Amino acid sequence: KAxxxxxxxxxxxxxxxxxxxxxxxxxxxxxxxxxxxxxGQGLQFLFEYFSETQRNKGNFPGRFSGRQFSNSRxxxxxxxxxLGDSALYLCASSFGQGGQETQYFGPGTRLLVL
Amino acid sequence: DQQVKQNSPSLSVQEGRISILNCDYTxxxxxxxxxxxxxxxxGPTFLISISSIKDKNEDGRFTVFLNKSAKHLSLHIVPSxxxxxxxxxxxxxxGYTGANSKLTFGKGITLSVRP
Numbered sequence: 001k002a003x004x005x006x007x008x009x010x011x012x013x014x015x016x017x018x019x020x021x022x023x024x025x026x027x028x029x030x031x032x033x034x035x036x037x038x039x040g041q042g043l044q045f046l047f048e049y050f051s052e053t054q055r056n057k058g059n060f061p062g063r064f065s066g067r068q069f070s071n072s073r074x075x076x077x078x079x080x081x082x083l084g085d086s087a088l089y090l091c092a093s094s095f096g097q098g099g100q101e102t103q104y105f106g107p108g109t110r111l112l113v114l
Numbered sequence: 115d116q117q118v119k120q121n122s123p124s125l126s127v128q129e130g131r132i133s134i135l136n137c138d139y140t141x142x143x144x145x146x147x148x149x150x151x152x153x154x155x156x157g158p159t160f161l162i163s164i165s166s167i168k169d170k171n172e173d174g175r176f177t178v179f180l181n182k183s184a185k186h187l188s189l190h191i192v193p194s195x196x197x198x199x200x201x202x203x204x205x206x207x208x209g210y211t212g213a214n215s216k217l218t219f220g221k222g223i224t225l226s227v228r229p
Binding site: 004006031033035042044045050055090092096098101102103105107 | 145146148150155156157158159160163165203205207209215216217218219220221222
């Protein structure tokens, strides 16, 4: 079974621009969560989508948004990029049925904001 | 407020010996705990998990112990191999409260296994 895939793997943007990252979950998984990893803050939860609806949200500004499509693929958008948005963005998928589920991560998208 | 803490940033062990990685948490609502292994520029790879109704879970060379009263868990790797050298993250979630999608991570421990 194929794992979680993310595109692109690397991205360079300048301040003020916007960016869209894509994530394809493991087949059969309906929940997609997004995380940001930075050296200072570690791995932090951004939001989760299930059945095309945002189900949980972390403590990030409204510049960070996402969506999910009917095939469970998800996109994350960051508008008006700031230097501090430079990070590794990870998505993780799970069945999303509730209870104690394991999330499986993709390889991440490395975003550099100049 | 760091709810999951991995207080030792690094650990170095000899090949063949036991590696013990520790993790503490403060939120008593956490009921599911996971360990992930991560190489630079890659996503975390799931290793092993444990539910709060258990105190031990074993999978091959990896064993996770949970002490709920102390809010402490540990990952034991026996025997340690050079390929185990990586950053290990402890994560926790509130599986049965509907917030199971949100994993709270520790800062990670860098394990180095010397040949």
